[in-house]
Amino acid sequence: MxxxxxxxxxxxxxxxxxxxKILPNGTMETIAHDPRILWPDTFSIGPDQYLYVIVNQLHRQARFHYGRDLREKPYSLLRMRIDEFPAPTFS
Known part of the structure; x- marks a missing residue:
């Protein structure tokens, strides 16, 4: 997240x-749905107003399939324009 x-x-x-996407009022909407979005993880919002998401295929690891690794390369980094900036961070 x-x-x-x-x-x-x-x-x-x-x-x-x-x-x-979950709005501050609690409303939730799907902004992307695709069979290639396999366990979306590690989200980032860039200063370019794109959302970056790693598709890590965690659920396809061998430990979940009796030792058989079902992950498929290439692994993916997805991006989509959201017209939002990242939340500010403080040091």
Missing amino acids: ITSAKGIVYAGDYENNSIR
């Missing part, structure tokens, strides 16, 4: 191969 400067949360929905 990651939060934008406007308080919008972006999260992976690994059970449905989707990425969801």
Whole structure:
């Protein structure tokens, strides 16, 4: 998950191969759905207003399939324009 400067949360929905947007009022909407979105993880919002998401295929690891590794290369880094800036960080 990651939060934008406007308080919008972006999260992976690994059970449905989707990425969801959760507004501050609790409203949730799917902003991306595709069979290639396999366990979306490690979210980042860039200064270019794109959401970056790693597709890590965690659920396809050998330990979940009796020793058989079902992950498929190439692994993916997805990006989509969201017109949002990242939440500010403080040091």
